Amino acid sequence: MTISDVIGVMQAAMVAALKLSAPILIASVAVGLIVSIFQAATQIHEQSLAFVPKLVAIAAVLVIFGPWMMETMNDFVEYIFQMIIKMN
Numbered sequence: 001m002t003i004s005d006v007i008g009v010m011q012a013a014m015v016a017a018l019k020l021s022a023p024i025l026i027a028s029v030a031v032g033l034i035v036s037i038f039q040a041a042t043q044i045h046e047q048s049l050a051f052v053p054k055l056v057a058i059a060a061v062l063v064i065f066g067p068w069m070m071e072t073m074n075d076f077v078e079y080i081f082q083m084i085i086k087m088n
Contacts, residue, residue, distance in 0.1 A: 001087055009083060016076040023065045024058055031057040 035050045062069075 001083075005083065005086075009080065012076060012079055016072060019072050020069050023061050023069075027057045027061045028054050 031053050032050060035053055039045055039049065
C-alpha cells in the first residue's frame with residue numbers, strides 16, 4: 001500500500017465522517033439557536049428547555065436521514081474492502 005493509497009483512505013474516512021455528522025450537527029445548532037432566542041425573549045433560563053428539543057430534533061434527523069447515512073457507511077465499507085482486496 002502506497003502513501004497515496006493511505007491518503008486516499010484517510011480522505012474517504014474524513015468525507016464519510018463529515019457527511020454522517022453534518023445533518024445531526026446542523027439540526028442541533030438550528031434548534032439550539034431557536035431555543036436560545038426563545039429563552040432570551042422570554043427570560044426563561046432553564047437548561048432542560050434546551051436539551052429536550054435538541055434530543056427530539058436529533059431523533060427526527062436520524063429517522064429521516066437514517067437510510068441515507070446507512071448507505072453512506074455502506075459505500076465507505078465497500079471502498080475499504082476494495083482497498084483490502086487490492087493489497088493482495
